Amino acid sequence: MGEFKGRFASFTVLAFFLSFNILLLVHGQLLPIVSDHGGNISQIKIYIVHVLKPESSNLLSAEDLENWHKSFLPNTTLDTGEPRLLFSYKEAISGFAARLTPEEVRDMEKMDGFLRANPSRTLHLQTTYTHEFLNLSTLFGVWSTSNSFYGERIIIGVLDTGIHMPHPSFDDTGMPPRPAGWNVSCYLQTPCNDKVIGVQSFKLGNKTILATDIDQGHGTHVAGIAAGNFVNDAEVLNEAPGRAAGMAPKAFISVYKVCWKDIGCESSGVLAGIDKAIQDGVHILQMSFGLPYPNVPISLDGDDVAIATYSAMQKGIFPCTAAGNSGPDPETLSHAAPWDMVVGATTTDRRIRATVTLGNGTQFHGESAYQPNMVTDKFLPLVFPGSNGRYRQLYCLNNSLNGIDVKDKIVMCEVGALDNIKKGEVIRNAGGAGMILMNGGKAGYTTFSEAHHLPVSHVSYKDAIQIKDYIISNSTPTAKITFGGTIFDIRPSPALAYFSSRGPVKYNGNIVKPDVTAPGVNILSAWPLEVGPFPSGLKIKTFNFASGTSMATPHVSGIVALIMSKLKNDNKRQWSTSEIQSALITTADTFDIDGKPIFDEATMNANADILQRGAGQVNVMNAMDPGLVYNIEQDDYVAYLCGIFSNNSQDVQIFTKNNTQSCTRSISGEQLNYPSIGIQMASRLANSTISRTVTNVGDAREIYNATFIEPPFVRIFLSQYQLRFTRLEQQITYSITFTTNGSHPGSGVIGQGELSWVSNKHNVTSPIYIAF
Numbered sequence: 001m002g003e004f005k006g007r008f009a010s011f012t013v014l015a016f017f018l019s020f021n022i023l024l025l026v027h028g029q030l031l032p033i034v035s036d037h038g039g040n041i042s043q044i045k046i047y048i049v050h051v052l053k054p055e056s057s058n059l060l061s062a063e064d065l066e067n068w069h070k071s072f073l074p075n076t077t078l079d080t081g082e083p084r085l086l087f088s089y090k091e092a093i094s095g096f097a098a099r100l101t102p103e104e105v106r107d108m109e110k111m112d113g114f115l116r117a118n119p120s121r122t123l124h125l126q127t128t129y130t131h132e133f134l135n136l137s138t139l140f141g142v143w144s145t146s147n148s149f150y151g152e153r154i155i156i157g158v159l160d161t162g163i164h165m166p167h168p169s170f171d172d173t174g175m176p177p178r179p180a181g182w183n184v185s186c187y188l189q190t191p192c193n194d195k196v197i198g199v200q201s202f203k204l205g206n207k208t209i210l211a212t213d214i215d216q217g218h219g220t221h222v223a224g225i226a227a228g229n230f231v232n233d234a235e236v237l238n239e240a241p242g243r244a245a246g247m248a249p250k251a252f253i254s255v256y257k258v259c260w261k262d263i264g265c266e267s268s269g270v271l272a273g274i275d276k277a278i279q280d281g282v283h284i285l286q287m288s289f290g291l292p293y294p295n296v297p298i299s300l301d302g303d304d305v306a307i308a309t310y311s312a313m314q315k316g317i318f319p320c321t322a323a324g325n326s327g328p329d330p331e332t333l334s335h336a337a338p339w340d341m342v343v344g345a346t347t348t349d350r351r352i353r354a355t356v357t358l359g360n361g362t363q364f365h366g367e368s369a370y371q372p373n374m375v376t377d378k379f380l381p382l383v384f385p386g387s388n389g390r391y392r393q394l395y396c397l398n399n400s401l402n403g404i405d406v407k408d409k410i411v412m413c414e415v416g417a418l419d420n421i422k423k424g425e426v427i428r429n430a431g432g433a434g435m436i437l438m439n440g441g442k443a444g445y446t447t448f449s450e451a452h453h454l455p456v457s458h459v460s461y462k463d464a465i466q467i468k469d470y471i472i473s474n475s476t477p478t479a480k481i482t483f484g485g486t487i488f489d490i491r492p493s494p495a496l497a498y499f500s501s502r503g504p505v506k507y508n509g510n511i512v513k514p515d516v517t518a519p520g521v522n523i524l525s526a527w528p529l530e531v532g533p534f535p536s537g538l539k540i541k542t543f544n545f546a547s548g549t550s551m552a553t554p555h556v557s558g559i560v561a562l563i564m565s566k567l568k569n570d571n572k573r574q575w576s577t578s579e580i581q582s583a584l585i586t587t588a589d590t591f592d593i594d595g596k597p598i599f600d601e602a603t604m605n606a607n608a609d610i611l612q613r614g615a616g617q618v619n620v621m622n623a624m625d626p627g628l629v630y631n632i633e634q635d636d637y638v639a640y641l642c643g644i645f646s647n648n649s650q651d652v653q654i655f656t657k658n659n660t661q662s663c664t665r666s667i668s669g670e671q672l673n674y675p676s677i678g679i680q681m682a683s684r685l686a687n688s689t690i691s692r693t694v695t696n697v698g699d700a701r702e703i704y705n706a707t708f709i710e711p712p713f714v715r716i717f718l719s720q721y722q723l724r725f726t727r728l729e730q731q732i733t734y735s736i737t738f739t740t741n742g743s744h745p746g747s748g749v750i751g752q753g754e755l756s757w758v759s760n761k762h763n764v765t766s767p768i769y770i771a772f
């Protein structure tokens, strides 16, 4: 089951999920020679090594820093002549990436200045319309009314598979000149322009590789969602036509290609990209990659991305990460550090309709972007090769239809184990006329409008059950697929996508993750390659639908650019990254567009809870003007890390890169001034008191009253029930006491509630999570 799940998650959601692992990489590169000294060379791996900074490191040249790092290595080259040192980091971490055997790492552990070595991991990559849905471009939307300046003057660092520069989404028409002091060239690239102001690549220390995105498309799509320029007449195979633009169409993009078709998003390159982005001075790190379940991080100091983003956060750079696509099971999140914004994925109310009509007349509405003009509208025989329970035929894998008569028939296949579009290819090659793509149980109601190569309808699990019933109870089952084009106003929406990874996280001190959700199903954005039945390769102006928390994350990156841009253009104080997180979290919507709780598409009839959707769907309008924000000072993060690591200052130094860091104060995760609240209540008599401090960024004089929803079994008492502000930037600290009502639902149960501070203008809501 575990094996099935992993494949299921990585192949269904994103075709471009990369499936290579580090062992493959090492074995591919090095012959399995056994050396007589230094251990077994076939066990050479890439390690991320964290070390103390050399004295007065700020004054050191890059060469001196590299020499300090090399001093930890047994020697500089492997037998094969390859250099051991891949990257020497300056900003992201204090340390380097190198090729070493486990034995050599053990020797290194004894050296002065060594802190920790993590084996490199392979992280996986995980919209004309979405800004309407998020209220950006409507008549009353954020773009037109609240002077968001479209993200002007903000630089989004996109760490991904590169970019397809010729695409009109990256045209620099209407862009302001590059920021003063920007000093990044577009390395071995057609010249950058005033939209894409940097394109660099990071791969195993090789400095001579292009950062074009001609083989994957993921980076192009993500960059387009975050900050694509306006493009008229965008469509996918004529569906979802409209004017395309990213969330922040005037923000700058700086590209860091750290994900590769052959080696995936390998840690050493990812850290090198973050390292360079910090040096370049980007404002936002857009990162749609993460470890898939079951390889999700299990400790904060085992998460090299979190160690690197800590440095970014300290410099005011906002780290925005994808929750992961390993849902709907719990404990599947790819990221969970408090300073990493973690974004889950929801649907919009748009579908590209492909309807299945069974021979008995019953209809099921599914989806497909490819909508051929069918000349005939007649019923065809329906076959289900997987009805025998055989794995290969259930998923319509390559060659699985040999010996089965599918000619001119409609073939039923279950989602999973192979990319959906490729399943269609298998059927087309075997002479089939069409495909009904059926969700399995876990995929629930989430369907994709993909650019298939033959007539297809992707249907929900509920519909799949009925279609299977029909085929079992009929001796000559038939069906037809007809196309309904682009449909809006589908309900419920937004709804949580089944694949969106979910909490809880056991290693971050009960900090609630994911933080928020954003649209991530069937998102239209720029694409390098032609799509549809007989694609002809690279194209200038192609768009495509893609789904994943990869697509949700750049929506939030773009919104952060709008917030930063507005503060800059209004000459306001720039908020800290935690204050921006607070603005997004405390204003998110827990209700859908009909005012009902956000539905979880993985289930037949349940709402998404706080560990599944976090605070809820980002609300751009409100996030631009949150009223109050919860700030986290650098000292608070240090105290939090001291709490997480039981006052072990060496562990804390890995994050702060401060050689003299010691633990003089320690707080629990519950006490961190986070905008959401997570509390452990282990027993019937448990109680706890936490404090929170809010900063007034609304009107100078504003009065907030408390309202709250108590989680079941829990009573809430506040130190004060009203907050009266008389000036901007004023801070007020209040405390909250949680007690049980005398009973306990049993350990492992979760409780949820919320605390809202409500004024005449603002509603500042903290979701509350109780771990019983």
Ligand SMILES: *[C@@H]1O[C@H](CO)[C@@H](O)[C@H](O)[C@H]1NC(C)=O
Binding pocket: 035, 037, 038, 039, 074, 075, 076, 077, 078, 079
């Ligand atoms: C470096 O060390 C490794 C392992 O100790 C050894 O196999 C290799 O030959 C050394 N390389 C050089 C150039 O000495």
Ligand SMILES: *[C@@H]1O[C@H](CO)[C@@H](O)[C@H](O)[C@H]1NC(C)=O
Binding pocket: 034, 040, 041, 042, 043
């Ligand atoms: C070297 O390591 C490889 C991979 O771990 C293993 O298969 C092989 O047996 C090892 N050889 C020796 C001599 O230990």
Ligand SMILES: *[C@@H]1O[C@H](CO)[C@@H](O)[C@H](O)[C@H]1NC(C)=O
Binding pocket: 133, 134, 135, 140, 141, 593, 621
């Ligand atoms: C969009 O903004 C308008 C005007 O502010 C508001 O009436 C409407 O409810 C908003 N829609 C959503 C989905 O937030």
Ligand SMILES: *[C@@H]1O[C@H](CO)[C@@H](O)[C@H](O)[C@H]1NC(C)=O
Binding pocket: 183
């Ligand atoms: C810009 O980069 C060039 C080449 O890397 C370097 O020589 C120069 O000093 C840099 N200028 C600034 C202002 O950082």
Ligand SMILES: *[C@@H]1O[C@H](CO)[C@@H](O)[C@H](O)[C@H]1NC(C)=O
Binding pocket: 206, 207, 208, 209
């Ligand atoms: C670096 O990449 C280029 C282009 O792919 C390749 O030709 C070259 O051999 C690589 N160099 C090394 C040291 O791997």
Ligand SMILES: *[C@@H]1O[C@H](CO)[C@@H](O)[C@H](O)[C@H]1NC(C)=O
Binding pocket: 398
């Ligand atoms: C399926 O078969 C085709 C042609 O035989 C081949 O090109 C393709 O790579 C195969 N796909 C997989 C997933 O094995």
Ligand SMILES: *[C@@H]1O[C@H](CO)[C@@H](O)[C@H](O)[C@H]1NC(C)=O
Binding pocket: 358, 360, 361, 362, 466, 467, 469, 470, 471, 473
């Ligand atoms: C067609 O068959 C399906 C599956 O057996 C069943 O649910 C549905 O009610 C049938 N429709 C009609 C009109 O009989």
Ligand SMILES: *[C@@H]1O[C@H](CO)[C@@H](O)[C@H](O)[C@H]1NC(C)=O
Binding pocket: 588, 589, 590, 591, 754, 756, 758, 763, 764, 765
């Ligand atoms: C404030 O927002 C929360 C979360 O969306 C909601 O549950 C609550 O009803 C709102 N309160 C008011 C007074 O609008």
Ligand SMILES: *[C@@H]1O[C@H](CO)[C@@H](O)[C@H](O)[C@H]1NC(C)=O
Binding pocket: 642, 643, 646, 647, 663, 664, 665, 666
């Ligand atoms: C960490 O140190 C602080 C201050 O020295 C102390 O109050 C706290 O109890 C210690 N925490 C742990 C987990 O040891």
Ligand SMILES: *[C@@H]1O[C@H](CO)[C@@H](O)[C@H](O)[C@H]1NC(C)=O
Binding pocket: 658, 659, 660, 661, 662
């Ligand atoms: C490093 O840590 C020490 C001790 O906690 C502290 O006094 C000092 O200010 C820190 N240095 C920096 C640069 O934060």
Ligand SMILES: *[C@@H]1O[C@H](CO)[C@@H](O)[C@H](O)[C@H]1NC(C)=O
Binding pocket: 685, 686, 687, 739
């Ligand atoms: C909270 O717990 C402590 C000890 O566990 C107890 O002394 C105190 O009375 C409790 N407070 C409330 C309000 O239940």
Ligand SMILES: *[C@@H]1O[C@H](CO)[C@@H](O)[C@H](O)[C@H]1NC(C)=O
Binding pocket: 703, 704, 705, 758, 759, 760
């Ligand atoms: C807050 O409560 C006071 C009375 O307790 C009331 O007069 C006032 O209208 C309330 N303000 C809001 C925004 O609900």
